[in-house]
Amino acid sequence: xxxxxxxxxxxxxxxxISSLLxxxxxxxxxxxxxNFGVDFKGGTLIELRTTDxxxxxxxxxxxxxxxxxxxxxxxxxxxxxxxxxxxxxxxFNNPDFISDLKNKLASSLGNGFEFRRVENVGPKVSSxxxxxxxxxxxxxxxxxxxxxxxxxxxxxxxxxxxxLFHDVLITLGIFSLFGLEINLSIVAAVLTIVGYxxxxxxxxxxxVRENLKKYSDIKIFDLTNISINxxxxxxxxxxxxxxxxxxxxxxxxxxxxxxxxxxxxLGVFFGTYSSIYIANPxxxxxxxxxxxxxxxxxx
Amino acid sequence: MLYFSKIRIILIATFTTIFVxxxxxxxxxxxxxxxNKKINLGLDLQGGSYLLLEIDNTPVIxxxxxxxxxxxxxxxxxxxxxxxxxKIVDDETLIFETTPDKVNEVKDSLLxxxxxxxxxxxxxxxxxxxxxxxxxxxxxxxxxxYGLVEIKDSxxxxxxxxxxxxxxxxxxxxxxxxxxxxxRIVVELPGLDDPSRIKNLLGKTANLTFRxxxxxxxxxxxSEKLEFEDGSEEAIxxxxxxxxxxxxxxxxxxxxxxxxxxxxxxxxxxxxxxxxGKATSTGIGKRLAIVLDGKIxxxxxxxxxxxxxSGQISGGFTFQSATDLALLLxxxxxxxxxxxxxxxxxxxxxxxxxxxxxxxxxxxxFLLVILFMFFKYRIFGLIANITLILNLFLLxxxxxxxxxxxxxxxxxxxxxxxxxxxxxxxxxFERIKEEKKGEKNQLIAFDSGYEKSKTAVIDANITxxxxxxxxxxxxxxxxxxxxxxxxxGIFTTLxxxxxxxxxxxxxxVTKNKHKEKLI
Numbered sequence: 071x072x073x074x075x076x077x078x079x080x081x082x083x084x085x086x087i088s089s090l091l092x093x094x095x096x097x098x099x100x101x102x103x104x105n106f107g108v109d110f111k112g113g114t115l116i117e118l119r120t121t122d123x124x125x126x127x128x129x130x131x132x133x134x135x136x137x138x139x140x141x142x143x144x145x146x147x148x149x150x151x152x153x154x155x156x157x158x159x160x161x162f163n164n165p166d167f168i169s170d171l172k173n174k175l176a177s178s179l180g181n182g183f184e185f186r187r188v189e190n191v192g193p194k195v196s197s198x199x200x201x202x203x204x205x206x207x208x209x210x211x212x213x214x215x216x217x218x219x220x221x222x223x224x225x226x227x228x229x230x231x232x233x234l235f236h237d238v239l240i241t242l243g244i245f246s247l248f249g250l251e252i253n254l255s256i257v258a259a260v261l262t263i264v265g266y267x268x269x270x271x272x273x274x275x276x277x278v279r280e281n282l283k284k285y286s287d288i289k290i291f292d293l294t295n296i297s298i299n300x301x302x303x304x305x306x307x308x309x310x311x312x313x314x315x316x317x318x319x320x321x322x323x324x325x326x327x328x329x330x331x332x333x334x335x336l337g338v339f340f341g342t343y344s345s346i347y348i349a350n351p352x353x354x355x356x357x358x359x360x361x362x363x364x365x366x367x368x369x
Numbered sequence: 370m371l372y373f374s375k376i377r378i379i380l381i382a383t384f385t386t387i388f389v390x391x392x393x394x395x396x397x398x399x400x401x402x403x404x405n406k407k408i409n410l411g412l413d414l415q416g417g418s419y420l421l422l423e424i425d426n427t428p429v430i431x432x433x434x435x436x437x438x439x440x441x442x443x444x445x446x447x448x449x450x451x452x453x454x455x456k457i458v459d460d461e462t463l464i465f466e467t468t469p470d471k472v473n474e475v476k477d478s479l480l481x482x483x484x485x486x487x488x489x490x491x492x493x494x495x496x497x498x499x500x501x502x503x504x505x506x507x508x509x510x511x512x513x514x515y516g517l518v519e520i521k522d523s524x525x526x527x528x529x530x531x532x533x534x535x536x537x538x539x540x541x542x543x544x545x546x547x548x549x550x551x552x553r554i555v556v557e558l559p560g561l562d563d564p565s566r567i568k569n570l571l572g573k574t575a576n577l578t579f580r581x582x583x584x585x586x587x588x589x590x591x592s593e594k595l596e597f598e599d600g601s602e603e604a605i606x607x608x609x610x611x612x613x614x615x616x617x618x619x620x621x622x623x624x625x626x627x628x629x630x631x632x633x634x635x636x637x638x639x640x641x642x643x644x645x646g647k648a649t650s651t652g653i654g655k656r657l658a659i660v661l662d663g664k665i666x667x668x669x670x671x672x673x674x675x676x677x678x679s680g681q682i683s684g685g686f687t688f689q690s691a692t693d694l695a696l697l698l699x700x701x702x703x704x705x706x707x708x709x710x711x712x713x714x715x716x717x718x719x720x721x722x723x724x725x726x727x728x729x730x731x732x733x734x735f736l737l738v739i740l741f742m743f744f745k746y747r748i749f750g751l752i753a754n755i756t757l758i759l760n761l762f763l764l765x766x767x768x769x770x771x772x773x774x775x776x777x778x779x780x781x782x783x784x785x786x787x788x789x790x791x792x793x794x795x796x797x798f799e800r801i802k803e804e805k806k807g808e809k810n811q812l813i814a815f816d817s818g819y820e821k822s823k824t825a826v827i828d829a830n831i832t833x834x835x836x837x838x839x840x841x842x843x844x845x846x847x848x849x850x851x852x853x854x855x856x857x858g859i860f861t862t863l864x865x866x867x868x869x870x871x872x873x874x875x876x877x878v879t880k881n882k883h884k885e886k887l888i
Binding site for chain 2 (some may be wrong): 118154165166168184185186187188189190191192194195199202203205210211213214217221254255257261262264265266270272273276277280291300301303304306307308310311312313314315316317318319321322323324326327330331334340362
């Protein structure tokens with residue numbers, strides 16, 4: 071036998087830490103909320119590139135503030151010369167709105183800029199997008215629950231789904247804490263996290279089930295530890311290759327994919343962690359034993 | 370698990386070669402014309418404009434209710450029933466009264482299922498066009514859910530046609546115009562970086578009418594007060610329509626040779642020409658208002674009878690506005706006003722930057738994964754890496770075959786697939802390592818390693834597939850592109866791992882079965 075890591079010694083400690091993190095995330099989500107982008111809040115987003123060195127965040131903001139656009143946010147986007155402008159627009163039905171805005175900006179900033187990207191989302195569309203995003207996440211959790219239930223037993227299903235909630239909640243909690251923007255691509259990331267975290271959990275569960283059949287005399291507390299150790303090198307290698315891919319998206323994939331890849335990186339990290347420290351302790355807590363599996367096979 | 374028949378080897382090799390060829394066809398121009406499909410680039414990569422339009426059906430509904438009034442009157446008059454006090458409330462409810470003794474008769478006529486000409490029955494929905502309620506002798510009529518569906522469907526189809534004509538007239542390349550739901554239309558315009566002109570054109574209903582101006586300053590029953598387009602003055606215009614946009618055969622911008630003013634000339638169909646001739650011959654000296662979407666463009670005084678069936682509209686146009694007006698008139702009126710409820714425009718250079726960044730990230734991610742796998746597994750790392758490269762070819766090949774749309778999140782999906790695809794091979798290799806501990810015969814260890822890791826590999830991939838499928842059905846635009854690459858990636862991964870990698874492993878292992886340490 072290789073040297074094995076006593077993961078199960080730390081179940082209690084990490085369960086306490088995870089519980090705290092979950093409570094903290096829920097508190098953050100309730101009291102601080104999420105920073106929704108135009109996809110979900112509605113409004114206008116403009117990515118602006120300058121060729122004129124004299125244009126800065128402050129003078130873009132000043133010229134926009136004169137235009138009565140409501141709450142305007144201007145910040146650098148990636149490089150020095152790129153800016154992201156966001157505001158909640160009022161008259162949505164004027165087809166010349168963007169060209170008028172461009173002309174007004176040009177009169178105060180000069181012509182040394184261009185609009186690289188414009189997104190306008192009406193209030194109706196944004197609330198629909200938000201709704202379908204929430205439904206998609208809920209649906210994916212439900213689908214995973216059912217899938218694991220079919221493939222394993224309900225105790226496994228519960229463990230896996232709690233691990234998923236943990237990953238999704240903490241990832242969103244971190245987004246809330248740092249005020250990172252939630253847009254459509256973050257929803258895609260969350261769904262992929264759900265898939266990935268599940269993937270990780272399933273591999274360990276698969277081994278737990280196999281070992282349950284093999285050893286009738288080992289308690290689940292130790293059995294989970296054996297299973298985690300047996301699949302450990304796979305867990306590490308897969309996390310590493312996935313993270314290598316994600317970090318290269320994060321670093322080289324451009325500004326637009328930053329939020330997406332960051333969410334995924336967090337998700338892979340927590341997904342791997344929760345497969346070990348949430349999903350398995352649940353099996354211990356529910357006193358899964360050889361009987362749990364054999365009962366199923368008799369049916 | 371390690372045995373491959375010759376036929377299988379040939380099948381795997383052929384299949385793989387075909388997709389490598391398809392993959393390459395994206396980058397190299399082959400002369401043979403066997404395969405000339407290319408992967409589509411999404412608007413976020415090639416630049417362009419996405420517009421989501423919503424049809425405001427309120428005026429259509431009101432108009433249809435308005436048209437119902439004479440129909441009802443006529444129908445019940447023939448039955449000697451008198452209906453009165455017609456009123457339309459809240460743009461959606463038609464109210465009328467009848468004498469108390471006729472209430473049941475009116476009710477029965479409205480509820481009839483066969484050949485009901487006043488309240489059509491749709492057998493496929495098992496519902497009438499109108500729902501109604503009766504309060505003593507007062508009837509309240511509303512379009513039923515299905516009556517509204519019929520109205521919305523038909524105005525959506527009409528709007529789609531008009532939009533297509535308008536967009537085609539402008540001549541953007543390969544526009545994509547699609548219905549969404551029953552009151553929305555998606556317009557995708559690749560390569561267009563400033564959609565303001567098209568937004569202007571789509572924002573106009575382009576309802577054109579020719580009507581006489583009535584002297585006086587008060588609205589009467591048959592007339593209404595309308596503003597001029599430039600807001601300079603107002604005029605009282607008759608509600609009687611002499612000509613409408615439907616009578617137009619053609620409209621073109623041109624220059625009036627006498628005044629050197631930009632005008633729009635038009636040709637009328639036969640009915641229109643006749644009416645126009647009659648109206649202009651009897652109305653000499655009167656002003657004829659040309660009304661577009663409730664605003665007067667101009668109201669010239671009729672000098673002569675115009676019987677040729679052609680004429681011109683002047684109204685202080687620039688060449689651009691005359692061109693646009695002519696275009697709107699040629700393409701016909703929209704059935705209802707459109708609102709732009711979502712717009713996303715990406716400039717072509719940002720698109721190119723995104724492609725570059727995406728390819729850069731893919732190349733680096735790919736390289737890192739390949740190096741990592743090689744250092745971790747050596748010869749088997751090499752096998753995993755060859756598999757990974759072929760997997761990438763297969764993935765892009767399939768996307769090309771189905772002419773799928775590649776978006777920036779789609780590229781992220783490919784990179785993620787690269788990172789996650791090695792998982793299946795890792796699961797198998799790790800399992801083989803374990804199996805070797807208790808098994809002297811290396812071939813058996815390899816065999817059972819493949820066999821025993823199978824459920825874990827499949828379970829692990831199905832969970833990701835479920836997530837990808839939900840994203841596909843719930844997501845929109847670029848996100849859909851992500852779910853497609855992620856989902857297709859799972860199938861190519863399973864194929865490449867269980868056929869290509871296993872074949873390579875089998876070839877290597879059978880040749881070197883006497884080596885001490887294979888993996």
